[in-house]
Amino acid sequence: xxxxxxxxxxxxxxxxxxxxxxxxxxxxxxxxxxxxxxxxxxxxxxxxxxxxxxxxxxxxxxxxxxxxxxxxxxxxxxxxxxxxxxxxxxxxxxxxxxxxxxxxxxxxxxxxxxxxxxxxxxxxxxxxxxxxxxxxxxxxxxxxxxxxxxxxxxxxxxxxxxxxxxxxxxxxxxxxxxxxxxxxxxxxxxxxxxxxxxxxxxxxxxxxxxxxxxxxxxxxxxxxxxxxxxxxxxxxxxxxxxxxxxxxxxxxxxxxxxxxxxxxxxxxxxxxxxxxxxxxxxxxxxxxxxxxxxxxxxxxxxxxxxxxxxxxxxxxxxxxxxxxxxxxxxxxxxxxxxxxxxxxxxxxxxxxxxxxxxxxxxxxxxxxxxxxxxxxxxxxxxxxxxxxxxxxxxxxxxxxxxxxxxxx
Numbered sequence: 001x002x003x004x005x006x007x008x009x010x011x012x013x014x015x016x017x018x019x020x021x022x023x024x025x026x027x028x029x030x031x032x033x034x035x036x037x038x039x040x041x042x043x044x045x046x047x048x049x050x051x052x053x054x055x056x057x058x059x060x061x062x063x064x065x066x067x068x069x070x071x072x073x074x075x076x077x078x079x080x081x082x083x084x085x086x087x088x089x090x091x092x093x094x095x096x097x098x099x100x101x102x103x104x105x106x107x108x109x110x111x112x113x114x115x116x117x118x119x120x121x122x123x124x125x126x127x128x129x130x131x132x133x134x135x136x137x138x139x140x141x142x143x144x145x146x147x148x149x150x151x152x153x154x155x156x157x158x159x160x161x162x163x164x165x166x167x168x169x170x171x172x173x174x175x176x177x178x179x180x181x182x183x184x185x186x187x188x189x190x191x192x193x194x195x196x197x198x199x200x201x202x203x204x205x206x207x208x209x210x211x212x213x214x215x216x217x218x219x220x221x222x223x224x225x226x227x228x229x230x231x232x233x234x235x236x237x238x239x240x241x242x243x244x245x246x247x248x249x250x251x252x253x254x255x256x257x258x259x260x261x262x263x264x265x266x267x268x269x270x271x272x273x274x275x276x277x278x279x280x281x282x283x284x285x286x287x288x289x290x291x292x293x294x295x296x297x298x299x300x301x302x303x304x305x306x307x308x309x310x311x312x313x314x315x316x317x318x319x320x321x322x323x324x325x326x327x328x329x330x331x332x333x334x335x336x337x338x339x340x341x342x343x344x345x346x347x348x349x350x351x352x353x354x355x356x357x358x359x360x361x362x363x364x365x366x367x368x369x370x371x372x373x374x375x376x377x378x379x380x381x382x383x384x385x386x387x388x389x390x391x392x393x394x395x396x397x398x399x400x401x402x403x404x405x406x407x408x
Contacts, residue, residue, distance in 0.1 A: 011063050014070040016056060017080065018045065024054070026154075030098040032127045035061065036077065038103055040094035046086045053091050053107050056080040057129055078129045084109065090118070099159035100189035101127060106138075106155040106167055120155050120169050124186050138167060138182050163189040192258065195220035197265035199227075199254040204267070207274040211243040214252065218265070221258040228253045230269070247273035278312025280332060281305045282357035290363045294347045298363060301341040302356050306332035318342045319355040 016039065017024040027041035037058040042051035057078035063070040084091040089110035097104045103125040108118045124133035155169045163186045171180040198217035206212070216225055216238045227235045229242050230250030244250060253266040281304070288299035306312045313331035317324060325344060332338045346352060346365045354361040 010065040012069045026093045028096045030096045042092040051092045053084045093154045097157045097159045104165045106157040192260045193220040194260035195222045195256045195258045195263045197256045197263040205270045207272045210271045218256045222256045224257045226255045244271040279308035282359040285359040285361045287363045294368045303337045304330045305337040
């Protein structure tokens with residue numbers, strides 16, 4: 001029966017074995033980690049005078065807890081089940097212990113013929129009632145001190161945190177009743193271990209910008225990690241990296257959490273102000289001819305400014321219509337600029353987009369003019385202009401001659 005805090009019964013006396021004329025006695029009971037109740041007893045329903053070990057599993061929470069007897073069928077999860085061989089040899093006095101999801105059971109069994117014919121036997125059940133380790137004999141044919149009274153000589157069993165069963169019993173193999181002891185290693189328990197946080201950093205000191213690798217050195221059973229880097233940044237990775245952009249002393253804390261709780265450990269990272277970094281920016285893009293003739297030289301110039309706080313150098317690339325054209329190198333002190341220039345020639349008419357770093361511009365190549373023809377003879381524009389000028393002078397000379405030499 002279960003009792004409330006005030007001593008009242010939550011479930012009154014409830015019959016769980018068959019109400020018949022066969023003895024059911026010498027019981028033991030364990031409760032598992034899900035509050036399921038496992039009961040073992042000796043039962044003579046198979047052969048009078050020769051009991052066997054029976055077992056049932058109950059869930060008391062299925063009862064209404066009103067203090068009345070429970071409905072046995074309603075709270076039964078596993079009906080009473082025989083665990084030992086149905087024969088005319090006694091199996092009695094079960095003892096049980098629960099640890100790490102398994103139930104360890106001992107009993108005395110008249111398996112060997114002789115007087116008295118009893119030995120210590122052992123079995124392991126899962127909480128689902130399945131046999132995990134079949135019946136084993138622990139006393140190898142020796143006899144127990146037996147008084148013919150079911151009230152005497154139980155076989156106590158205890159299980160340690162590693163799943164090892166410890167068994168003791170009364171034995172008269174030496175001619176006198178003595179206490180004997182043995183062990184049996186059952187399924188090894190994996191006991192959750194409380195987490196203990198510990199952290200390490202690859203470089204606890206450095207100059208900004210300072211990139212570091214953090215290492216989780218914690219022990220125990222851990223499901224999650226949470227890093228606070230001390231600069232307003234966080235991470236849930238187990239081994240994160242982080243970059244400190246500014247100088248300062250940062251308190252870095254790692255919190256680990258697992259089934260057995262949580263723990264936090266903190267370390268320091270010291271960052272000094274660095275010499276700074278360059279920041280090269282292209283400005284003042286200029287194109288010498290926005291309307292160019294085919295094959296005409298086009299000069300493209302710009303200024304590279306260093307807006308950072310340290311010397312900067314590198315290559316500056318020219319792209320036209322997204323295609324790489326040329327490269328020039330620069331080296332610029334902080335707060336100064338350096339001019340750059342490129343020369344290009346384009347043949348095909350069209351629009352040309354110029355890109356240098358972050359600066360862009362456009363120029364066009366116009367259609368090439370076709371030579372003019374005079375009297376079927378092709379002439380370029382220069383020749384045509386020259387002929388026109390000569391013609392003008394000739395006409396002017398004729399007019400002057402006519403005026404000067406006109407008869408009076």
